[in-house]
Amino acid sequence: MRYLGIPLISTRLFxxxxxxxxxxxxxxxxxxxxxxxxxxxxxxxxxxVLYSIPVYWASCLLIPAETIKEIxxxxxxxxxxxxxxxxxxxxxxxSTVYWISLIPQFNDFQLHVLDPLVxxxxxxxxxxxxxxxxxxxxxxxxxxxxxxxxxWVHLVxxxxxxxxxxxxxxxxxxxxxxxxxxxxxxxxxxxxxCSLCNSQPDSHSHLFFEFPFSSLVWKEVKDKVEIKSDSxxxxxxxxxxxxxxxxxxxxxxxxxxxxxxxxxxxxxxxxSRLFKKGKNMENKVIxxxxxxxxxxxxxxxxxxxxxxxxxxxxxxxxVGEKVHDVFDD
Numbered sequence: 387m388r389y390l391g392i393p394l395i396s397t398r399l400f401x402x403x404x405x406x407x408x409x410x411x412x413x414x415x416x417x418x419x420x421x422x423x424x425x426x427x428x429x430x431x432x433x434x435v436l437y438s439i440p441v442y443w444a445s446c447l448l449i450p451a452e453t454i455k456e457i458x459x460x461x462x463x464x465x466x467x468x469x470x471x472x473x474x475x476x477x478x479x480x481s482t483v484y485w486i487s488l489i490p491q492f493n494d495f496q497l498h499v500l501d502p503l504v505x506x507x508x509x510x511x512x513x514x515x516x517x518x519x520x521x522x523x524x525x526x527x528x529x530x531x532x533x534x535x536x537x538w539v540h541l542v543x544x545x546x547x548x549x550x551x552x553x554x555x556x557x558x559x560x561x562x563x564x565x566x567x568x569x570x571x572x573x574x575x576x577x578x579x580c581s582l583c584n585s586q587p588d589s590h591s592h593l594f595f596e597f598p599f600s601s602l603v604w605k606e607v608k609d610k611v612e613i614k615s616d617s618x619x620x621x622x623x624x625x626x627x628x629x630x631x632x633x634x635x636x637x638x639x640x641x642x643x644x645x646x647x648x649x650x651x652x653x654x655x656x657x658s659r660l661f662k663k664g665k666n667m668e669n670k671v672i673x674x675x676x677x678x679x680x681x682x683x684x685x686x687x688x689x690x691x692x693x694x695x696x697x698x699x700x701x702x703x704x705v706g707e708k709v710h711d712v713f714d715d
Contacts, residue, residue, distance in 0.1 A: 404453040415464045428465050538628040551646035561590045581659035594620045600652050606672050611644045651675040
């Protein structure tokens with residue numbers, strides 16, 4: 387017997403009683419599985435739809451730990467694999483994200499049954515064994531490895547980044563975008579050609595920035611933001627910029643935003659031509675992402691760092707407005 391979808395029972399819930407809950411979550415995932423959803427789209431669906439299903443049950447009854455683990459497993463597989471059964475489709479191998487190996491307890495983590503008569507309090511045992519109230523800063527400091535940073539970290543994860551641009555740039559530096567040279571290993575019989583030049587299969591070095599379309603875009607970007615790098619070879623560009631783009635001033639910030647925007651917009655144009663059959667000429671692509679950069683600069687919270695009038699005029703930002711330091715914490 388059920389009332390408003392929740393079992394009416396006089397005892398605590400057992401796993402068998404929650405089969406309907408698990409099936410409901412699984413059916414939602416099955417409905418979305420074949421849709422071309424981005425990571426952000428899947429994350430939004432999980433946080434706004436899937437989590438609300440068990441939360442509704444949990445507001446009335448204590449859900450068994452085994453059921454919670456099963457639901458969370460389906461959510462994780464849907465987020466990373468877009469499927470609840472297939473494995474191995476994460477963008478970056480877990481072996482690369484080395485901090486997970488420092489916490490073997492996560493592989494067999496036991497959930498405790500909460501006592502409804504006792505007020506909840508979350509605690510955290512630090513590395514030195516001291517137990518403190520749960521705090522994200524304590525957790526992060528205990529979990530992270532105090533190792534050497536990659537030399538290009540400031541190119542990708544700077545404070546005023548455009549998130550979607552930085553994510554694509556991060557994958558590009560790792561060479562983990564689904565370019566055609568990687569896809570050939572999945573099906574060697576397919577005849578794949580770059581959607582931008584139609585002369586050879588695309589690759590990271592080809593797209594960034596060796597063939598005429600992307601090299602013209604990159605040249606226009608360098609001239610606009612005054613990047614002093616003569617290379618058009620992907621690895622050399624990353625090595626040059628990680629040395630050139632150090633420091634905190636508005637010109638360095640604009641160069642970082644422009645570099646990430648170049649990679650993102652070339653990748654977006656490639657996908658648009660490949661999957662949507664849309665086509666933009668070089669000058670339109672350049673104008674589009676120059677406008678993205680301009681809007682980002684205008685929309686920065688707190689203002690801009692010491693903008694002089696020349697920089698403002700170059701990006702179409704009104705002269706004479708009060709500005710502040712974007713690098714203040």
